[in-house]
Amino acid sequence: MKTKFILFVSTLIVLASIYLLDGYTLNQSPQSKHGSGQALPQNPMSGRIVFEQKGCIDCHSINGSGGKTAPDFSTNNFFGNGYDLISAMWNHSPEMLKQMDVKNINRQNIDEKDFRSLRYFLNFLRYLDVNGNVKNGQLLFSKMKCNDCHSIEKSNTKKISLSKMGVYASPLYLAQVMWNHAAKMQKLQMKSGIKVPVFKKNEFADLSSYIELVSANGKKEKIFMLPGNPLKGKVLFKSKKCFYCHEEKHIGPDLTKFNFNKSVTEIAGMMWDHASSMETAMTKYKISYPEFKNREMANLISYLYFKNQSQIKGSAVEGNKLISEKGCIGCHSIGNSFNAPAIDEIGPFYGEDSFFSALWNHLPMMERTSYAKGKSLPKLLPSDVKSLYLYFNRKVR
Ligand code: HEC
Ligand code: HEC
Ligand code: HEC
Ligand code: HEC
Structure with missing residues (x-):
């Protein structure tokens, strides 16, 4: 467990530092005014540092790595947007604060x-x-008839070798090369009577x-797709004409x-599944088939991922x-004894x-001053937080 955790953390550190070397900064783009549209992050992984620095990792784990006294965050327990997150943090704060004291x-x-x-x-x-x-992958490789046209080991000269693929450690790389060849491959598959997978x-x-x-040549260094x-x-999304056809x-x-709200390869799968009909449409509208290199597919898919966060x-x-x-x-009444700003003085944000941040930061004070005296903290739904936010920003609208 411990090694798994260290491995996990070091992978993230590698990821984060490659970002930094690559000239990324930890700063995100400025939020879109006060609107509800989600701004896009430049490097979503940078929050890992906050997760550790603020001590979340002491109690919470991520996919099983980290503290064991609080719920795990994972692909199945994630927070789709800031309102979900702050509402969960707010509602669970009494228990969290208790644990922190302990x-x-x-x-x-x-x-x-x-x-x-x-x-x-x-x-x-x-x-x-x-x-x-891996086992399921092996089954799929024959079930989807990849082996009709491809060999993985070098030996078979009649088939197209995928032996180079082993250095690429990320499924997204496979997704990218497959996408690049998708239209051609799918046409050939249809011609050969093979069902397009x-x-x-x-x-x-x-x-x-x-x-x-299977294709890994052992000690060779792996190339990760970030x-x-x-x-x-x-x-x-604009330059590859996705915007043109889809918006x-x-x-x-x-x-x-x-x-x-799917994993990166599930989204890649969605694109693959529609590659040949998209290509037909592209031919019709005289748009060249978009190929991706370097990290382009990762960039595009992460954009799709963040684009539609539930409103x-x-x-x-x-x-x-x-x-x-x-x-x-x-x-928050006028002339209150808590030194709290009156409602009308709050905002805009x-x-x-x-x-x-303001909501989270004044929770301990709320606990101490009033709710600790037998009153319980009022629960806030994500939509409540949104309404309060809109209320404090009412004058800007
Ligand atoms: C001292 C331990 C501790 C620390 C530190 C801590 N938490 Fe928690 N957290 C908990 C516990 C325990 C719960 C479950 C509380 C409950 O059941 O009411 C929880 C619940 C949550 C939940 C709701 C989870 C769910 O599945 O609904 C969120 C979100 C959360 N914490 C976020 C954070 C974040 C972000 C940080 C760091 C800023 C953090 N926590 C730091 C102990 C902690
Ligand atoms: C009907 C034959 C056929 C089938 C079946 C097929 N492919 Fe291909 N594949 C090709 C051809 C032909 C190319 C080269 C296309 C080109 O040059 O544009 C290719 C290219 C590729 C490439 C890119 C290789 C490189 O070095 O760039 C990958 C990866 C790949 N296929 C994976 C798969 C997988 C995985 C499957 C099964 C799901 C599969 N293929 C099924 C014919 C096929
Ligand atoms: C020539 C117009 C055209 C272009 C350019 C185009 N698409 Fe499409 N796209 C389509 C059509 C038509 C469909 C529906 C295909 C079908 O029904 O199988 C589609 C389907 C999709 C789907 C699948 C939706 C579903 O039903 O699951 C995704 C995802 C997608 N496109 C993403 C993209 C991305 C990303 C780009 C840019 C790289 C792009 N498309 C470029 C026309 C286009
Ligand atoms: C126990 C008293 C108390 C309660 C109850 C309380 N607050 Fe506060 N609030 C304060 C105090 C005091 C401050 C001043 C900043 C600080 O000390 O954290 C503050 C600050 C704030 C701020 C930041 C103001 C700014 O301009 O930065 C916001 C936003 C806020 N409260 C919202 C709320 C909302 C929404 C509720 C109800 C869900 C609420 N507060 C309930 C005492 C309280």
Whole structure:
């Protein structure tokens, strides 16, 4: 368990440092004014540092690595956006604060920038791949008839060798080369009477693990495909004409309606599954088939992933009601003895994260001053947080 954890952390450190070497910064792009649209992170992994520095890792684990006294964050327990996260953190804070006292962990404030990094990181856990299953990959390789045309070991000269693939440790690399050849391959498959394979769930990762294992030339250094930079992906979405067909001309389906809260290879699988019909449309509209190199596919897919984060509903009118329903007015009245700003003095907030940060940072004080005296903390739903946010920003609208 311990080695697994160290391995996990060092992989993340490698990832993070490659980002830094590559000229990425830990700064994210500025939030889109006070609107509800999610800004895109430049490096979603940077929040890992916050997760450790703020002590979350002391109690929480990620995919089984880390503290064991609090719920694990993983591909199945992740927080799709900041409202989900702050609401869960708020609602569980009484228990968290108790545990912190027990463990003598210092309760640290989280500023706007760190909150943003943290939520991007936790959000990204769904995107990162779980390891593929080699055995299932082997089955798929024959079931999908890859072996009709390909060999993995070098020996077979009649087939196209995939022996080079072993140095690429990431399934996303396989996804990228397969996408590049997809139209040609799928046409050949149809001609040879082979059903074009459709990838479900984790199958891409399984296949990739198998190919990687069998073709691996041992000591050679592995090339990792990094998780992707959504900002660069946004640029590709335009330059590769995805925007043209999917948003401008409505030739393809409206991608904002799709749920891209999936792992990176599942999204790659979605693209693969539609490659040949997309290619047909491209030929018709005289658009050249988009090929990807280096990290382009990772960038593009991470953009798709962040593009459609579920939008939380809320309203300033509802927020106004919540101020009294949730007891905020008890402290935030004019001339209160808590030194709290009056309701009308609060806001506006230029970015959701500065609001999330303010909420989180005054929880211990709330516990101490009132709720510790037998009152319990009022629960906040994600939509409540949104409504309160809109209420404090009502004058800007
Ligand atoms: C001292 C231990 C401890 C620390 C440190 C801690 N937590 Fe927790 N956290 C808990 C416990 C225990 C729970 C479950 C509480 C409950 O059941 O009400 C929890 C619950 C949560 C939940 C809700 C989880 C769910 O599955 O619904 C979130 C989100 C969360 N914590 C985020 C964080 C973040 C982010 C940090 C770092 C800033 C952090 N926690 C630091 C102990 C901790
Ligand atoms: C009907 C024959 C056929 C089948 C079946 C087939 N492929 Fe291919 N594949 C090709 C051809 C032909 C190319 C080269 C296309 C080109 O040059 O553009 C190729 C290229 C590739 C490449 C890129 C190789 C490189 O070195 O760049 C990968 C990876 C790949 N295929 C994987 C697969 C996998 C995985 C399967 C099974 C799911 C599969 N292929 C099924 C014919 C096939
Ligand atoms: C020539 C127009 C065209 C271009 C350019 C294009 N697409 Fe598509 N796309 C389509 C069409 C048409 C479909 C529906 C295909 C089908 O029904 O099988 C589609 C389907 C998809 C799907 C699958 C949706 C589903 O049903 O699961 C995804 C994902 C997708 N496209 C992403 C992209 C991305 C990313 C790009 C840019 C690299 C792109 N498309 C470029 C026309 C296009
Ligand atoms: C126990 C008293 C108390 C309660 C209850 C309380 N607050 Fe506060 N709040 C304060 C104090 C005191 C501050 C001043 C900053 C600090 O000390 O953290 C503050 C600060 C804030 C801020 C930051 C203001 C700024 O301009 O930076 C926000 C936002 C806020 N509270 C929202 C709320 C909301 C929403 C509720 C109800 C869910 C609430 N508060 C309930 C005492 C309270």
